[in-house]
Amino acid sequence: MxxxxxxxxxxxxxxxxxxxxxxxxxxxxxxxxxxxxxxxxxxxxxxxxxxxxxxxxxxxxxxxxxxxxxxxxxxxxxxxxxxxxxxxxxxxxxxxxxxxxxxxxxxxxxxxxxxxxxxxxxxxxxxxxxxxxxxxxxxxxxxxxxxxxxxxxxxxxxxxxxxxxxxxxxxxxxxxxxxxxxxxxxxxxxxxxxxxxxxxxxxxxxxxxxxxxxxxxxxxxxxxxxxxxxxxxxxxxxxxxxxxxxxxxxxxxxxxxxxxxxxxxxxxxxxxxxxxxxxxxxxxxxxxxxxxxxxxxxxxxxxxxxxxxxxxxxxxxxxxxxxxxxxxxxxxxxxxETTRVPGRMELVWKDPRILLDGAHNPAAISGLIRSIGAHIPYDSLVMIFGCAADKDVDEMLRRVALGADKVIFTRAKGNPRASDPAELARRFSEESSKMAQAAASLDDALSIAGRAAGRDDLICITGSFYLVGEAKKALISRAEKMGVSLLSS
The missing domain is CATH 3.40.1190.10 (Mur-like, catalytic domain)
Incomplete structure (x- = not known):
């Protein structure tokens, strides 16, 4: 009532x-x-x-x-x-x-x-x-x-x-x-x-x-x-x-x-x-x-x-x-106690573990990395990252470099604002010596991350709500074909 x-x-x-x-x-x-x-x-x-x-x-x-x-x-x-x-x-x-x-x-x-x-x-x-x-x-x-x-x-x-x-x-x-x-x-x-x-x-x-x-x-x-x-x-x-x-x-x-x-x-x-x-x-x-x-x-x-x-x-x-x-x-x-927020620190897949977070500016990236460190144990953090070109890209990349062990750069499909993955990888290499590569699509990025991630590693998809949304759609489709549900469902 x-x-x-x-x-x-x-x-x-x-x-x-x-x-x-x-x-x-x-x-x-x-x-x-x-x-x-x-x-x-x-x-x-x-x-x-x-x-x-x-x-x-x-x-x-x-x-x-x-x-x-x-x-x-x-x-x-x-x-x-x-x-x-x-x-x-x-x-x-x-x-x-x-x-x-x-x-x-x-x-x-x-x-x-x-x-x-x-x-x-x-x-x-x-x-x-x-x-x-x-x-x-x-x-x-x-x-x-x-x-x-x-x-x-x-x-x-x-x-x-x-x-x-x-x-x-x-x-x-x-x-x-x-x-x-x-x-x-x-x-x-x-x-x-x-x-x-x-x-x-x-x-x-x-x-x-x-x-x-x-x-x-x-x-x-x-x-x-x-x-x-x-x-x-x-x-x-x-x-x-x-x-x-x-x-x-x-x-x-x-x-x-x-x-x-x-x-x-x-x-x-x-x-x-x-x-x-x-x-x-x-x-x-x-x-x-x-x-x-x-x-x-x-x-x-x-x-x-x-x-x-x-x-x-x-x-x-x-x-x-x-x-x-x-x-x-x-x-x-x-x-x-019942509060849940889709797309924010959302663990959606078990093997390999995949986390979704819509952090889309430097402050949010920093908060995400601190949150992962405090709440989720892992050996290596593999980050799939894509962001809008009109963001403070260099500062976001600096924050990414502080937390990720390997970064796969990609872009959200059909978003004209999205940064070119190759350009992101180039700029990241100027900031960090950590492993990084570019993937033309999210599907490619997920495949690369899946091969790179070990049993105790964590894959985090972040940088843009549009990239996170595309990832969630793809993982829902994958789960339906397998007859299972996302962990957060």
């Missing part, structure tokens, strides 16, 4: 909403623009997907909220009917959303999520209580968005792939009458398509240098873009970061009239790494406020960096409790 008055949608604020994931609202009379899911997604793919376009080929004028605002208006502003948590940041957004979702579901709430990118199935981006939007519902939502797109003024230009999906996500989550929607920023914050919402809480996870062509060349510049999600009167939460970042966030919060609290500074927070027979190596956190006191809570995801994300989650839940959400600490901690 979902909760009542305190967590009703913004349009009602009183009464109850359904916890079954089914709408309590009458469905809109949607135009039957697309006959089926394939037709709908073909139309979607005709729009500019900036996630797959090199930054040098993107017209900066495409980044504006004017088009998204107009699109929402033609759809009846569904985003205004959502109670939401808005999550921005460079690393940790997906993990933070996953932990929040697990905790809120354990407390009986119907939780919607809009995230990006997807790994295997486009529908991963739009979920209710961890259930992917159905093909039928996605087709219907895209049909309605297509009708609104036709009404957009020509001067605004055509909407992007991400804008269309964001609009479809908002429509579906409102239709499903979710109690709370977890909305992950796609890139940046200030001009991101999701930034048409006014959330209950704004969250900024760890910041590092990424997407510098769009967001700025320094951490303070990037922090200012991320702080664009802050709204007047909406509480905001982050954690202690690199020097200068929090100062910028506080300045931006003060300018817009938001209250920013920093976990570990304004909110009492602690963490420690330990090992136990029951949980093995893991991190525990503590967080206390005038309302709650969490002590020695196990972080469900591996890696020291996840302790800070977990601290953010507990702080957000405390804010929601202050707004009337019923969040017993025992249910929060039991929900937290």
């Amino acid at each position: 979902a909760k009542t008055a305190a967590v009703a949608t913004k349009s009602s604020k009183t009464g109850s909403s359904s916890g079954s994931g089914k709408s309590t609202k009458a469905k809109a009379n949607r135009p039957n623009a697309f006959a089926n899911y394939q037709t709908a997604t073909k139309w979607l793919a005709e729009h500019a997907d900036l996630e797959r376009v090199r930054a040098s080929r993107v017209d900066p004028s495409v980044f504006t909220l004017d088009r998204m605002t107009a699109l929402m208006k033609h759809l009846g502003n569904p985003e205004q009917d959502l109670r939401a948590i808005h999550v921005a940041g460079t690393n940790g957004k997906g993990s933070t959303v996953a932990m929040l979702s697990s905790c809120l579901q354990a407390c009986g709430y119907t939780v919607g999520a809009y995230t990006s990118p997807h790994l295997v199935d486009l529908r991963e981006r739009i979920q209710v209580n961890d259930q992917l939007i159905s093909h039928q519902s996605m087709t219907a939502a895209l049909s309605e968005v297509a009708g609104a797109v036709e009404k957009l003024p020509k001067k605004l230009g055509p909407p992007t792939y991400f804008e269309i999906l964001t609009a479809a996500g908002f429509l579906y989550l409102v239709e499903q009458a979710v109690d709370i929607a977890l909305i992950e920023v796609g890139m940046g914050g200030r001009l991101d398509s999701t930034n048409v919402i006014t959330p209950e809480v704004s969250v900024i996870t760890g910041l590092s240098l990424d997407h510098t062509q769009y967001l700025g060349q320094t951490l303070p510049e990037i922090a200012r873009e991320k702080a664009g999600i802050l709204k007047p009167g909406v509480p905001a939460i982050t954690f202690e970061q690199e020097p200068g970042i929090v100062d910028v966030l506080r300045e931006c919060a003060e300018t817009v009239g938001a209250t920013l609290e920093v976990v570990g500074k304004d909110i009492d927070f602690s963490y420690r790494f330990e090992s136990s027979p029951q949980l093995g190596p893991h991190t525990r956190v503590g967080l206390s406020t005038p309302r709650v006191s969490y002590e020695h809570v196990p972080v469900p995801l591996p890696g020291e960096h996840q302790a800070f994300n977990c601290g953010l989650v507990l702080a957000v839940l405390d804010k929601l409790a202050g707004m009337g959400f019923d969040l017993p600490e025992s249910k929060v901690t039991s929900g937290l």
Whole structure:
């Protein structure tokens, strides 16, 4: 059962909403623009997907909220009917959303999520209580968005792939009458398509240098873009970061009239790494406020960096409790234990052992290597690596060289942003004397890695969510042919 008055949608604020994931609202009379899911997604793919376009080929004028605002208006502003948590940041957004979702579901709430990118199935981006939007519902939502797109003024230009999906996500989550929607920023914050919402809480996870062509060349510049999600009167939460970042966030919060609290500074927070027979190596956190006191809570995801994300989650839940959400600490901690995040430290194959992780910038690569060292015993680490050409490639390669024993460079299929594997190998050889070679395709890379890896070695596929997604599809197909399942299934 979902909760009542305190967590009703913004349009009602009183009464109850359904916890079954089914709408309590009458469905809109949607135009039957697309006959089926394939037709709908073909139309979607005709729009500019900036996630797959090199930054040098993107017209900066495409980044504006004017088009998204107009699109929402033609759809009846569904985003205004959502109670939401808005999550921005460079690393940790997906993990933070996953932990929040697990905790809120354990407390009986119907939780919607809009995230990006997807790994295997486009529908991963739009979920209710961890259930992917159905093909039928996605087709219907895209049909309605297509009708609104036709009404957009020509001067605004055509909407992007991400804008269309964001609009479809908002429509579906409102239709499903979710109690709370977890909305992950796609890139940046200030001009991101999701930034048409006014959330209950704004969250900024760890910041590092990424997407510098769009967001700025320094951490303070990037922090200012991320702080664009802050709204007047909406509480905001982050954690202690690199020097200068929090100062910028506080300045931006003060300018817009938001209250920013920093976990570990304004909110009492602690963490420690330990090992136990029951949980093995893991991190525990503590967080206390005038309302709650969490002590020695196990972080469900591996890696020291996840302790800070977990601290953010507990702080957000405390804010929601202050707004009337019923969040017993025992249910929060039991929900937290169930958190799983596909594509992050995901062990999918047994012989040889294959680990998938979407680390796609230098900070994330460093976190990955530390996490592997702390949580997974191995003799040699064979890394299959591919990344976008517009990333800080040299710094990523330096981080790779610190952890991998052998590297096989490859590229994601059909991604124009992907770096050339031979060029990656050449640049890596300038940084390290470790074994490295290039493979034209992921299939080739997997074959090479399989021959190179011994019984106690670990193969890690990383550098890009698109490469990880392609790998997961390939391994699912391999498992189906063998009549087995992935380890993480």
